[in-house]
Amino acid sequence: MKRNPLRQLDRTDTLLDRFALALQGRVARTAAARPNPALNTDEAPLDAAEQRASVGMMRINHSGEVCAQALYLGQAAVARDPQTRAELLAAAAEETDHLDWCGQRLQQLAARPSRFNPVWYAGSFAIGAGAALFGDAVSLGFVVETERQVEAHLGEHLRRLPANDARSRAIVGVMQQEEARHGDHARALGGVDLPPPVSRLMALAANLMKAVAYRL
Numbered sequence: 001m002k003r004n005p006l007r008q009l010d011r012t013d014t015l016l017d018r019f020a021l022a023l024q025g026r027v028a029r030t031a032a033a034r035p036n037p038a039l040n041t042d043e044a045p046l047d048a049a050e051q052r053a054s055v056g057m058m059r060i061n062h063s064g065e066v067c068a069q070a071l072y073l074g075q076a077a078v079a080r081d082p083q084t085r086a087e088l089l090a091a092a093a094e095e096t097d098h099l100d101w102c103g104q105r106l107q108q109l110a111a112r113p114s115r116f117n118p119v120w121y122a123g124s125f126a127i128g129a130g131a132a133l134f135g136d137a138v139s140l141g142f143v144v145e146t147e148r149q150v151e152a153h154l155g156e157h158l159r160r161l162p163a164n165d166a167r168s169r170a171i172v173g174v175m176q177q178e179e180a181r182h183g184d185h186a187r188a189l190g191g192v193d194l195p196p197p198v199s200r201l202m203a204l205a206a207n208l209m210k211a212v213a214y215r216l
Contacts, residue, residue: 032100033093037174038167043108050162055111056214057157058168061175062102063114063213064150064206067124068179069095071146074128075139084136087189091143091182098178101171108167114213140191145199147183149206151176 046054072092079085106113114120132139154176161168194202 032097034097036101036104036171038101038105038170041166041170044164044166046162046165050165051109053160054162054165054168055106055109057161058102058105058109058171059111059114060210060213061154061157061172062099062106063117063120063209064153065095065099065102065175066114066117066120067209068092068146068150069099070121070124071128072143074125074130075132075142078129078132079136079139081136084140084189087185088139088143091185094178094182098171098175101175105168105171115216116212120209120213137190137192138194140186140189141194142191143186144183144191145194145202147179147186149199149203150179151183153206153210154179 069092072088072095076085076088076092079088103113128139128142131142154172157172158169158176161172
């Protein structure tokens with residue numbers, strides 16, 4: 001069947017428009033559509049060690065949301081099925097909320113986001129678009145595996161965050177629930193299991209990002 005060149009051009013334009021967000025660094029300036037889960041949570045004093053731990057973990061979580069937003073937008077730009085695209089864009093919208101919540105928490109902790117966020121965004125967008133080129137089932141499977149790893153990572157942070165940092169805990173708890181739901185939805189839409197080597201490579205890339213973002 002002959003391809004429509006205008007349709008291909010539209011898809012290319014969409015990819016370039018989304019990628020331009022990374023180059024402009026606009027991903028770091030987003031506003032949540034929903035209230036912050038920690039809005040009515042009292043701030044508790046943190047000692048120096050607790051402050052460092054909370055800042056490091058919330059910086060990782062902020063960078064993780066940069067990556068998640070970019071992944072979903074990259075996948076949505078290449079998705080073939082409208083329902084798949086809608087699901088990815090809905091997930092990206094929730095990731096925007098998570099991103100803003102984490103950014104607010106970093107400001108409250110008198111800390112800055114990772115300096116490498118534009119790099120994380122650009123790389124994640126390219127990975128998401130590349131995964132989607134293999135078809136919607138593989139793309140959705142990528143969401144399933146990503147969210148499985150993210151849910152586990154957020155669970156680890158809930159165990160490691162200072163017990164009296166109730167604001168960070170409130171944000172991370174809601175994020176963990178919603179990331180799990182994204183994975184469940186992707187599975188229900190037909191996401192397939194990825195080969196173990198791909199899952200291991202994803203974990204290695206995530207660990208690299210976490211190690212860098214914790215300090216930088």
